[in-house]
Amino acid sequence: MSFPGNPSRRSAWLLLAGLIWPTLQGCAPARGVGDMGIVIERASGSVAVVENSHMNVLARVEGLGDLSHASLVYSRDGRYAFIFGRDGGLSKVDLLSGQLVGRVIQGGNSIGGSVSQDGRLVAVANYQPGGVKIFATDTLELLADIPAVDAKGKTSKVVGVADAPGQKFVYSLFDSDEIWVADVSQPTTPRITKYTNVGSKPYDALISPDGRHYIAGLFGEDGFALLDLWHPEQGVKRILNNYGRGEKRTAVHKMPHLRGWAMAGNLAFLPAMGRHEVLIVDRESWQEVGRVPVIGQPVFVMAQPDGRQIWVNFAHPDNGNVQVIDVPSRKLIKTLTPGPGVMHMEFTPRGEHLWLSVRDADRVDVYHTGTFERLATLPALKPSGIFFTNRAHKIGL
Amino acid sequence: MSFPGNPSRRSAWLLLAGLIWPTLQGCAPARGVGDMGIVIERASGSVAVVENSHMNVLARVEGLGDLSHASLVYSRDGRYAFIFGRDGGLSKVDLLSGQLVGRVIQGGNSIGGSVSQDGRLVAVANYQPGGVKIFATDTLELLADIPAVDAKGKTSKVVGVADAPGQKFVYSLFDSDEIWVADVSQPTTPRITKYTNVGSKPYDALISPDGRHYIAGLFGEDGFALLDLWHPEQGVKRILNNYGRGEKRTAVHKMPHLRGWAMAGNLAFLPAMGRHEVLIVDRESWQEVGRVPVIGQPVFVMAQPDGRQIWVNFAHPDNGNVQVIDVPSRKLIKTLTPGPGVMHMEFTPRGEHLWLSVRDADRVDVYHTGTFERLATLPALKPSGIFFTNRAHKIGL
Numbered sequence: 001m002s003f004p005g006n007p008s009r010r011s012a013w014l015l016l017a018g019l020i021w022p023t024l025q026g027c028a029p030a031r032g033v034g035d036m037g038i039v040i041e042r043a044s045g046s047v048a049v050v051e052n053s054h055m056n057v058l059a060r061v062e063g064l065g066d067l068s069h070a071s072l073v074y075s076r077d078g079r080y081a082f083i084f085g086r087d088g089g090l091s092k093v094d095l096l097s098g099q100l101v102g103r104v105i106q107g108g109n110s111i112g113g114s115v116s117q118d119g120r121l122v123a124v125a126n127y128q129p130g131g132v133k134i135f136a137t138d139t140l141e142l143l144a145d146i147p148a149v150d151a152k153g154k155t156s157k158v159v160g161v162a163d164a165p166g167q168k169f170v171y172s173l174f175d176s177d178e179i180w181v182a183d184v185s186q187p188t189t190p191r192i193t194k195y196t197n198v199g200s201k202p203y204d205a206l207i208s209p210d211g212r213h214y215i216a217g218l219f220g221e222d223g224f225a226l227l228d229l230w231h232p233e234q235g236v237k238r239i240l241n242n243y244g245r246g247e248k249r250t251a252v253h254k255m256p257h258l259r260g261w262a263m264a265g266n267l268a269f270l271p272a273m274g275r276h277e278v279l280i281v282d283r284e285s286w287q288e289v290g291r292v293p294v295i296g297q298p299v300f301v302m303a304q305p306d307g308r309q310i311w312v313n314f315a316h317p318d319n320g321n322v323q324v325i326d327v328p329s330r331k332l333i334k335t336l337t338p339g340p341g342v343m344h345m346e347f348t349p350r351g352e353h354l355w356l357s358v359r360d361a362d363r364v365d366v367y368h369t370g371t372f373e374r375l376a377t378l379p380a381l382k383p384s385g386i387f388f389t390n391r392a393h394k395i396g397l
Numbered sequence: 398m399s400f401p402g403n404p405s406r407r408s409a410w411l412l413l414a415g416l417i418w419p420t421l422q423g424c425a426p427a428r429g430v431g432d433m434g435i436v437i438e439r440a441s442g443s444v445a446v447v448e449n450s451h452m453n454v455l456a457r458v459e460g461l462g463d464l465s466h467a468s469l470v471y472s473r474d475g476r477y478a479f480i481f482g483r484d485g486g487l488s489k490v491d492l493l494s495g496q497l498v499g500r501v502i503q504g505g506n507s508i509g510g511s512v513s514q515d516g517r518l519v520a521v522a523n524y525q526p527g528g529v530k531i532f533a534t535d536t537l538e539l540l541a542d543i544p545a546v547d548a549k550g551k552t553s554k555v556v557g558v559a560d561a562p563g564q565k566f567v568y569s570l571f572d573s574d575e576i577w578v579a580d581v582s583q584p585t586t587p588r589i590t591k592y593t594n595v596g597s598k599p600y601d602a603l604i605s606p607d608g609r610h611y612i613a614g615l616f617g618e619d620g621f622a623l624l625d626l627w628h629p630e631q632g633v634k635r636i637l638n639n640y641g642r643g644e645k646r647t648a649v650h651k652m653p654h655l656r657g658w659a660m661a662g663n664l665a666f667l668p669a670m671g672r673h674e675v676l677i678v679d680r681e682s683w684q685e686v687g688r689v690p691v692i693g694q695p696v697f698v699m700a701q702p703d704g705r706q707i708w709v710n711f712a713h714p715d716n717g718n719v720q721v722i723d724v725p726s727r728k729l730i731k732t733l734t735p736g737p738g739v740m741h742m743e744f745t746p747r748g749e750h751l752w753l754s755v756r757d758a759d760r761v762d763v764y765h766t767g768t769f770e771r772l773a774t775l776p777a778l779k780p781s782g783i784f785f786t787n788r789a790h791k792i793g794l
Contacts, residue, residue: 030427030493032474034789035516053473053516076450076746077429078475096427117749119432119450165703165748166767210662210704230705230725265607266663266681284663306562306792307607308627328627349473349790351562352514370563392431393746393787395703 029058029096033078036095037346037388039357039364040070040083041381047083048364048380049095052348052355052388055366055376059098065089069111071385074392075137076119081387082137084110090124092140095389102140106133114163114397121187123169125161132158132171134187143187150176151196160205160216160258162396164229172202172216172225179216179227179236198225198236206258207396208283215239217258226286239286243273262303262310264327269310271298278312280330290330295321300344304369305351309333313342313356322356324372334372338365346386357383426455426493430475433492434743434785436754436761437480438778439464444480445761445777446495449745449752449785452763452773456495462486462502468509468782471789472534473516478784479534481507487521489537492786499537503530511560511794518584520566522558529555529568531584540584547573548593557602557613557655559793561626569599569613569622576613576624576633595622595633603655604793605680612636614655614670623683636683640670659700659707661724666707668695675709677727687727692718697741701766702748706730710739710753719753721769731769735762743783754780 036058039048045067049059064070066087073082080101083091088110092102108128115122115137123134134144148156156175164170169182179198182190200220207214214227223241228234262269268281272291278301280290296318302311310325319341324334341359348355353375354367359382366376391397433455436445442464446456461467463484470479477498480488485507489499505525512519512534520531531541545553553572561567566579576595580588597617604611611624620638625631659666665678669688675698677687693715699708707722716738721731738756745752750772751764756779763773788794 032472032476032493033429033431034471034475034786035473051474074431075429076432077448078431079429096429117747119747163747165701165705167749210702212703212705304562305607306609308562308609350514350516350560350792352564389431390787390790393790395747 031096033095033389034349035389036078037355037386038072038081038083038093038095039380039383040067040072040385040387042067042070042359042384043382045085046381047081047093048378048383049093049098050364050378052353052366055378057378057380061093061098061100063100064091064093064103065105067384069384071112072387073113073115073122073397074387074389075115076392078389078392080137082113082115082122084113084124086111088126088128090122090135090140104135104140104142106135106142107131112159112161114161114169115392116163116169116184117165117167117395121184123161123163123171123182123184125158125171127157127159130155130157130175132161132169132182134169134184134190136187144184144190146182146190146192148173148176148180150178159203162205162207162214163211164207164214165211165395168229170205170207170214170227170229172198172205174201174203174219177201177220179214179225181227181229181232193232195227195236198227199223199238204258206261209263209395211395213283215258215261240279240281240288242288243279257300259300262301264303264307264310267327269301269303269325271301271312273297278310278325292325292330292332294323294332295335302345302347303327304354305347305349309369311345311354313345319343336367336372338367338374339363343384344386346388349388349390355386357386359383428493430492430786431746432786433475434752434783435469435478435480435490435492436777436780437464437467437469437782437784439467439756439781440779442482443778444478444490445775445780446490446492447761447775449750449763452750452775454775454777458490458495458497460497461488461490461500464781466508466781469784470510470512470519470794471784471786472512473789475786475789477534479510479512479519481510481521483508485523485525487519487532487537501532501537501539503532503539504528509556509558511558511566512789513560513566513581514562514564514792518581520558520560520568520579520581522555522568524554524556527552527554527572529558529566529579531566531581531587533584541581541587543579543587543589545570545573545577547575556600559602559604559611560608561604561611562608562792565626567602567604567611567624567626569595569602571598571600571616574598574617576611576622578624578626578629590629592624592633595624596620596635601655603658606660606792608792610680612655612658637676637678637685639685640676659698661700661704661707664724666698666700666722668698668709675707675722689722689727689729691720691729692732699742699744700724701751702744702746706766708742708751710742716740733764733769735764735771736760740781741783743785746785746787752783754783756780 046062088107107126113124131147156173161171179195181193199218202216203219205216296314339358339361443459485504504523510521528544553570558568596615599613600616602613693711736755736758
């Protein structure tokens with residue numbers, strides 16, 4: 001190695017090298033990412049990087065555009081988050097360095113996406129201009145642009161994209177009542193299977209944790225569309241057609257999230273749209289087997305990782321509350337009042353804690369799921385979604 | 398900052414500082430740990446640190462003692478592995494630096510352990526001298542030593558330790574036919590609940606992925622002992638009492654692993670001890686509902702993360718084979734012959750690949766679970782167990 005200049009200059013060079021070496025290696029914090037996560041700060045276009053072992057905020061990352069209804073997914077190594085914004089932005093954040101490391105405006109309006117089974121692709125579903133775009137997770141290079149156009153040539157908003165086993169993405173076409181399955185084994189030439197007339201206006205969707213059942217909510221009629229990916233030849237079936245049957249609905253204050261369905265053992269718990277109830281559905285027959293009355297219109301209905309309790313948050317004006325349902329007895333056992341505007345909840349991977357965002361108090365609170373004690377409170381700017389990195393290993397995200 | 402000596406010495410100091418700074422930060426590779434793992438090299442007391450995104454060996458860590466039947470668990474951040482050896486050693490390995498960062502000889506012989514729900518404790522089950530010891534995951538400080546002594550004062554080997562929701566460890570006493578549940582909410586003063594007369598000689602155990610059902614295999618009789626942790630007041634029940642009933646067993650060439658049970662949807666697939674069969678059991682009734690004939694005595698029976706296929710390896714002399722069962726049809730669909738001494742298998746978190754160790758060929762092979770194509774082969778010294786870091790987020794490990 002040779003260095004320019006006189007000895008003192010040499011010293012300065014060496015000191016500089018010592019200081020920048022770690023930065024060049026991108027290694028300011030070499031740490032396990034398995035206990036990290038991100039909180040969306042919806043009003044400021046920023047996210048907070050957090051860790052759940054000691055319940056800390058580690059960094060804030062800014063410049064992510066319009067995050068008013070944002071979601072995110074993780075790279076397979078858990079290091080990077082891919083964040084989907086309402087401005088059509090796809091942002092890539094490095095949790096270790098706390099930096100925005102990539103950003104493309106890939107459409108006009110997007111609220112969701114998914115990482116492929118092999119981790120190499122990230123798919124983004126677009127409201128505007130419709131369709132799905134597929135990017136390389138490492139470079140954010142555009143690999144495929146799949147327009148959503150029905151047999152009559154009409155374009156459609158795309159919603160509810162989920163990855164499925166076999167290197168597939170499944171998604172719904174809101175305006176043309178279709179569900180498409182894209183096999184992206186050859187990323188630049190996706191092979192599409194189309195299911196038509198699945199029901200009126202699929203508006204959101206989920207896939208079961210095993211990647212077998214894709215379920216889309218229908219905005220234009222009561223009920224849901226179900227595709228069994230183990231038996232694609234059977235086509236899409238309608239389930240829960242009596243979801244709201246014969247009873248006058250109250251106004252829907254906030255569309256419930258299908259991603260907020262809870263799968264606990266052989267049961268699914270789901271928000272009853274426009275009603276103060278949580279529905280219980282048998283996952284074999286897809287028939288309703290019970291209802292639990294709750295304090296307001298449910299938004300997210302989430303199962304603890306052990307399936308023992310179900311946590312529920314609510315639409316305005318009841319969104320200061322959270323209620324807990326005991327699965328064995330199917331009864332409400334707790335009502336908490338964390339504060340104004342509880343937007344989202346996330347469990348630590350083994351379920352000992354629940355994190356929830358209290359938007360209008362600019363706080364994230366951490367509760368013990370066994371004692372219901374509040375353990376910590378962290379500052380965040382108008383927080384909404386909370387996402388821990390163990391999602392990197394889950395099918396459908 | 399001041400430095401000793403003349404300018405050239407100063408330069409040397411600075412250069413040294415530049416070189417060691419990254420090391421001091423332990424940051425040689427700052428990377429996500431979510432796609433990393435460890436392969437046990439049983440004969441050499443070493444482990445290979447691997448990554449499954451590009452299928453590489455990253456480092457070898459030596460000096461871990463007798464790993465002839467070793468297993469491991471991960472810290473909640475996925476960075477550290479806790480490895481349990483037959484010499485009673487508890488070793489802590491940093492996957493990022495590829496270094497052994499802690500080691501205690503905590504007993505005379507141990508084959509398993511578990512990390513608590515909150516990630517702060519690691520429990521080790523001892524054959525010799527029996528009992529369970531509980532250590533802090535950060536320092537390896539001994540926090541509790543729980544002897545396994547029955548009502549008559551007899552000590553027992555301890556097997557099958559698993560973590561359970563509510564900051565508990567569950568384990569079996571081989572010599573006194575008991576199952577104990579230790580609540581370690583106060584780590585230095587565990588509260589023990591004891592179940593006696595659970596069946597003759599519990600020799601291994603598993604806990605269901607939701608942490609609800611603890612199942613111990615019985616060496617001294619046909620059948621299994623089941624504890625429903627949602628209903629501990631019901632005590633331990635005997636299940637599958639006809640496991641081998643009325644039929645002459647062949648000699649058991651290798652004890653099947655209960656951790657090798659596969660839970661796929663509402664079914665469990667398990668090795669039939671001493672027989673060339675995989676049993677299918679309904680998880681509601683715990684009754685046998687079918688059997689699949691296979692090529693040899695099954696050792697590990699493992700479900701893909703999507704529950705669609707079951708992979709089986711075998712005891713000597715059939716341990717060069719691996720067979721695949723299709724879950725919907727319950728039929729064998731594939732026989733692979735990877736090579737001599739297939740010891741263990743591990744799926745990538747979303748199930749696109751299966752890694753398996755071919756001990757006698759000093760290889761780890763990677764197969765595509767959809768095409769059954771062999772994608773890669775990696776060198777390893779007499780490899781046995783393969784463990785990916787997504788285990789950090791699973792209940793019971």
